[in-house]
Amino acid sequence: DGGITQSPKYLFRKEGQNVTLSCEQNLNHDAMYWYRQDPGQGLRLIYYSQIVNDFQKGDIAEGYSVSREKKESFPLTVTSAQKNPTAFYLCASSTPGGREQYFGPGTRLTVT
């Protein structure tokens, strides 16, 4: 299961605080993705990046921000503007073209 890591596994924050979730991969993949998973729902795409220094909004980008300064890293910031941030966040990477995606273990964020 190695190759793509997320930290921390559990994260607790107070409402109104920004929080950054880490995602690192050593698979030499160009593409990286952030998804949000809520109970009973599928994976919803937040942001994705096909190449360093470039990224695109997914279906639910509002209240989130990302950066892609290095090929190996794609951190996600959950801002205070995100109305319902409590969720399970999954990072993934893939070879060019967005084919098979390799997922990290996820970060469960709880905001109270």
Next chain:
Amino acid sequence: GENVEQHPSTLSVQEGDSAVIKCTYSDSASNYFPWYKQELGKRPQLIIDIRSNVGEKKDQRIAVTLNKTAKHFSLHITETQPEDSAVYFCAASNNAGKSTFGDGTTLTVKP
């Protein structure tokens, strides 16, 4: 944008029976259709995939079929085993690298 619908949301079968999960998609530009299995508390993992130039693909007890005209694809699991119990997600992907996932099917295989 792409919309993927997945049915059923829950499926319970007896060990040894077959299970079928169906997905439909809306964007004709989608050309890659993977299926992921997510066991409780674990990350999703690819179990099989199919590209738009192929109608069917099989890997041991698992098979996927694709009907491009009708824009639907299905996962077939034969001779189900208790360890097949998990949540299964379908997805549709285009050349821009964007993937859209279905809402998932919780499969329970009763021994």
